[in-house]
Amino acid sequence: MLFTIILATFVVSLISLVGLILTGNKIKSFINYFIAFAAGSMIAAAFFDLIPEALSEVSDLQFGLMFVVLGVGIFFLIETFIHWHHCGKEVCGKKPAGVLIFTGDFVHNFVDGLLIASSFMLDYKIGLVTTLLVIIHEIPQEFGDFAVLLHSGYSKWQAIKLNFASALSAIAGGIIGYYALKSVEVVIPYAVLIAAGGFLYISLSDIIPELHSTKDRKKRVLEAIVFVFSMILMKLFLHLLGI
Numbered sequence: 001m002l003f004t005i006i007l008a009t010f011v012v013s014l015i016s017l018v019g020l021i022l023t024g025n026k027i028k029s030f031i032n033y034f035i036a037f038a039a040g041s042m043i044a045a046a047f048f049d050l051i052p053e054a055l056s057e058v059s060d061l062q063f064g065l066m067f068v069v070l071g072v073g074i075f076f077l078i079e080t081f082i083h084w085h086h087c088g089k090e091v092c093g094k095k096p097a098g099v100l101i102f103t104g105d106f107v108h109n110f111v112d113g114l115l116i117a118s119s120f121m122l123d124y125k126i127g128l129v130t131t132l133l134v135i136i137h138e139i140p141q142e143f144g145d146f147a148v149l150l151h152s153g154y155s156k157w158q159a160i161k162l163n164f165a166s167a168l169s170a171i172a173g174g175i176i177g178y179y180a181l182k183s184v185e186v187v188i189p190y191a192v193l194i195a196a197g198g199f200l201y202i203s204l205s206d207i208i209p210e211l212h213s214t215k216d217r218k219k220r221v222l223e224a225i226v227f228v229f230s231m232i233l234m235k236l237f238l239h240l241l242g243i
Contacts, residue, residue, distance in 0.1 A: 002178050005120050008131040009113045009174035015138040016167035017160060032214060036223040038136045039207040040230030042199040045133050049238050050119070050196035053126055057189035067190045071197020076205070078107065105166035112138075113173020115198070118191035121181050125241050130195065137202060142167075 051068060058064040112134050120127030146159050154162065181188050211227070214220045 001120060002175070004124075004127070005113075005117050005174040005178050006171060008116050008120070008127065009170040012112060012116070012131065012134050012138060012170050013109070013164070013167040015135055016142050016163040032211060032219065032223055033226050034139060035207050036211055036226040037230040038139070039203040039211070040227040041136050041234045042133055042203040042207075044231040044234035045129055045238070046196040046199045046203075048235055049126060049129050050192055050199070053123060054189040054192040054196065057122065058193075064190070064193055067193035068197040068200070071194035072201045073197075074194060075198040075201040078111070079206070102162050102166050105163070106169045109167050109170040110173035111198075113170040113175075114177040114191070115195040116170070117174045117177030118181055118188050118195065121178070121185070122188050122192050126192065129238065129241070130192075133199060137199075137207075 055061060055064045116127065116131055116134060119130035142163060146163055177191075181191065211220070211223050214223060
């Protein structure tokens with residue numbers, strides 16, 4: 001189990017190397033479609049997989065749902081105090097300094113590691129789905145962070161190294177999460193419910209508003225189609241996994 005968690009968090013960390021693939025205008029040409037896909041996938045997985053599976057492990061349904069709300073609140077506070085951006089664009093209202101980007105990503109990726117660990121410890125299939133969701137929402141975010149670092153004056157290789165260094169905190173989060181949750185397994189379903197609340201917050205508060213910023217009507221229609229298609233695709237994927 002620990003090896004699986006480390007492997008999953010390492011794969012997630014590799015997403016930080018997206019700067020090796022595309023930069024500049026090439027990102028802007030397709031990033032919103034991936035953002036739409038990420039939003040739909042996270043919403044579908046939260047409602048069709050994470051929340052139902054975790055609630056099946058708790059005795060009080062209403063008490064369990066409170067942890068979904070708690071997850072929304074926790075992720076709101078994280079974003080509020082460390083400017084955790086998921087916009088996936090070069091300019092997100094403000095232009096945070098490289099140190100702020102690094103700090104925010106370090107905490108963010110550490111939390112991702114905790115979420116992945118708790119999901120695998122609840123159920124292996126749920127762990128796979130959670131890892132997939134983290135990867136999906138990491139890609140547009142890492143593109144955005146990479147673009148902001150370039151815009152802040154860092155060279156391409158400096159930006160890549162900063163992104164990768166902060167991403168490795170996911171592995172630490174996975175290891176710490178494994179040992180912490182192993183000693184108190186009763187809290188694992190609640191940790192997954194918090195994760196579900198976090199995914200809902202990210203998709204509804206950060207990602208979807210970015211889609212509304214698209215001016216081109218044709219692109220907005222295509223983004224909406226991708227958004228709906230991603231939810232259907234995630235449902236089919238969960239069905240194939242037997243969830």
